[in-house]
Amino acid sequence: MVYRAAQKSLRALGVGRVKDIQQHYTRGRYPDLPTVLNDLETDGRIHPAQIVEDGQPWPGTWYLHADDLPLLDRLTKGDFQPRTTLLSPFDNLICDRARTEQLFNFDFRIEIYVPKDKRKFGYYVLPILHGDQLIGRIDPLFDRKHQRLHINATYAEPGAPMDKPTAAAIATAIENLAAFLGAADIAYSERVPKGWKRALK
Numbered sequence: 065m066v067y068r069a070a071q072k073s074l075r076a077l078g079v080g081r082v083k084d085i086q087q088h089y090t091r092g093r094y095p096d097l098p099t100v101l102n103d104l105e106t107d108g109r110i111h112p113a114q115i116v117e118d119g120q121p122w123p124g125t126w127y128l129h130a131d132d133l134p135l136l137d138r139l140t141k142g143d144f145q146p147r148t149t150l151l152s153p154f155d156n157l158i159c160d161r162a163r164t165e166q167l168f169n170f171d172f173r174i175e176i177y178v179p180k181d182k183r184k185f186g187y188y189v190l191p192i193l194h195g196d197q198l199i200g201r202i203d204p205l206f207d208r209k210h211q212r213l214h215i216n217a218t219y220a221e222p223g224a225p226m227d228k229p230t231a232a233a234i235a236t237a238i239e240n241l242a243a244f245l246g247a248a249d250i251a252y253s254e255r256v257p258k259g260w261k262r263a264l265k
Contacts, residue, residue, distance in 0.1 A: 066100045069093075071109060074129045076156060079113050081124045087160045101127065146195030148233035150202065150241055158191060158198075170198040170221065186216055190241075192234055199224035200257070202238065206245050213238075213247040217255035218264055226259025235263040 073089040074080055082101065086094055094100070104110040105127075113128040114121050128136065138144075151158055153174045158164045165171055172191060175183040186203025193199075203216040215238060220226070242250050256264045 066094050066097065067103065070097060070100055070104065071129060074110060074127055075132060078132065079115065079126050079128050081126055084160065084163055085127075087163070088156070144196075148192065148194045148230075148237050150190040150237050151193055151198075152190065153188065157193070164198075168198045172198075172201075185219060192237065194225070194230060194233065197224075199230070200234070204238075204241065206247060211246060211248040213242040213245060213250045215250065215252045215264070217253055218257060218260065219255075220257040220260065224257070226257065228263070231260040231263035234260060238264070 069090045070085055073085045073094075077084055077088055080088070082097055085101075086092060086097060101110065105112070109130050110127045111130060111133070113126040115126055116122070153172075158170075158172055161172060170191065172189075173184075175185065175189065176187060180187075185201055187205070189201045189203050191198050191201045198221065200218065200220040202218050205214045205216055206212075207214060218234075224230075238250060252264050
């Protein structure tokens with residue numbers, strides 16, 4: 065079971081270490097995982113990988129699934145079609161908060177159980193995935209009675225692009241959320257980054 069589960073976890077992660085795999089898919093239920101990973105490597109199902117940032121390799125042993133090598137090849141050649149979307153706080157991409165911070169430099173915590181006056185961003189905040197970066201977050205609230213999606217605040221990460229195409233892509237992602245919820249309209253607050261204001265109004 066662990067032999068198969070570890071592969072599913074690694075394919076979902078893209079690249080990962082022992083502790084990343086442990087926190088994914090069948091979370092915390094990978095008995096004797098290092099031995100299983102050694103078997104998978106011997107069988108040619110996974111390969112050691114190295115992540116290098118600014119000329120420095122990241123610590124730890126990272127793995128990549130053999131079936132993803134062609135994908136890595138395509139990405140290396142520039143075959144990547146980015147999109148902009150909103151992520152659930154429980155999305156698998158960000159469910160491991162430490163990994164999210166390491167890979168995306170994005171500090172994300174669910175504030176549902178935080179007293180209102182102590183919340184930093186909002187009750188049920190959705191991160192904004194833009195291509196391969198997490199560039200901000202929104203604090204939405206759906207008013208079912210009036211079928212209105214309220215965007216209480218929109219936040220941008222430091223260095224987030226402030227150009228018109230990015231703002232338009234964020235607006236489209238919010239419109240998609242509204243359509244999914246069955247909202248008739250969207251009401252934005254004034255708490256919107258200056259570079260995105262014209263699109264989010």
